[in-house]
Amino acid sequence: MNTTVIQNSLKKDQSVNPQQTQFTNDEATQKPATSFVSQFDTQSSSKKDEKSTNVKLSTSDVHVYYGEAEAIKGIDLNIYENEVIAFIGPSGCGKSTFLRTLNRMNDTIDSCRVTGKVMLDNQDIYDPNLDVVLLRAQVGMVFQKPNPFPKSIFDNVSYGPKLHGLARDKYDLEEIVEGSLRKAGLWEEVKDRLNQPGTGLSGGQQQRLCIARTIAVSPEVILMEMDEPCSALDPIATAKVEELISELSTQYTIAIVTHSMQQAARVSDRTAYFHLGDLIEVNATEKVFTQPDHQLTEAYITGRFG
Ligand SMILES: Nc1ncnc2c1ncn2[C@@H]1O[C@H](COP(=O)(O)OP(=O)(O)OP(=O)(O)O)[C@@H](O)[C@H]1O
Ligand SMILES: [Mg+2]
DSSP: OOHHHHHHHHHHHHHHOGGGGGGOOHHHHHSOOOTTGGGGTSSOTHHHHTSOOOEEEEEEEEEEEETTEEEEEEEEEEEETTOEEEEEOSTTSSHHHHHHHTTTGGGGSTTEEEEEEEEETTEETTOTTSOHHHHHHHEEEEESSOOOOSSBHHHHHHHHHHHTTOOSSHHHHHHHHHHHHHHTTOHHHHTTOTTSBGGGSOHHHHHHHHHHHHHTTOOSEEEEEOOOTTOOOOHHHHHHHHHHHHHHTTTSEEEEEOSOHHHHHHHOSEEEEEETTEEEEEEEHHHHHHSOSSHHHHHHHTTSOO
8 A cells, every 4th residue: 555645645635625625524524434334344355465566557646637627636546466446536526537547548539638657567658659559458448338349249359359469360369259258257148149249238248248358458457437327237237247347356457437436345455536636545445435534535435525
């Protein structure tokens, strides 16, 4: 746990966020946050112990601007290998914007400008000579609203490996497709219909298809946006994806944006709380939901605003 980063974020927050005072009422500072405690009774705290302490992705003083407006105000964050880190915070606080800085998806937005440094291992991902297509394979992105290509299930998964020349021959490609669908927990459901359109699958299956598509190019990091408003999956489909996230985290580093605090509590090792473009607090998920360091975090998780 990088306490310096948190302390820096706190200092930064106090200095640049004058609106903060509007949330510092007595209630927010005195009342303990208890609403999520029960969820941790059944959670194994050893989960975190197995995780690596190697930094996989690191951001330093990252600012993001849309035209003149500053959406991310200087964020320092280390993301560790094989951890699941959840980004939470009120609508408009910059979660999606920050997530997109991690694989340069913001490049696709004309008005958007990013400053600061983002390192993937020892590589500066904003290096102008960097191959962005390759970067987005290394740091893949899965959206909650599934977006399969209008192609067969097989072609959806084989597209990336073909693009990146990852398969030696047809058999190798078939193996990659099967392996990816297996890892995404979809193989048994689709193995007899690989040539049918991906768009013909159910919502939950399409989401796992998109996860398989991301996995197929052997990413190191998977970014997931699970907060799109009109894509609610049923509880069983959601549970399947959440189970999948913990399985995938043994092999990949995962950053997930979610509107659901329960989901963050269920799937993540650490949680980062964003507020008005600042990173207010990043801590072990259990701590964030039971004894947050910052009163803004507490006000949010206890539902006093957001
Ligand atoms: N393409 C864009 N052009 C201009 N401003 C944008 C754009 N995308 C986001 N913003 C602004 O940047 C800020 C952060 O937005 P962002 O989408 O990152 O928030 P968020 O935390 O993901 O919110 P939500 O929970 O609603 O998805 C907001 O003020 C938003 O209006
Ligand atoms: Mg968002």
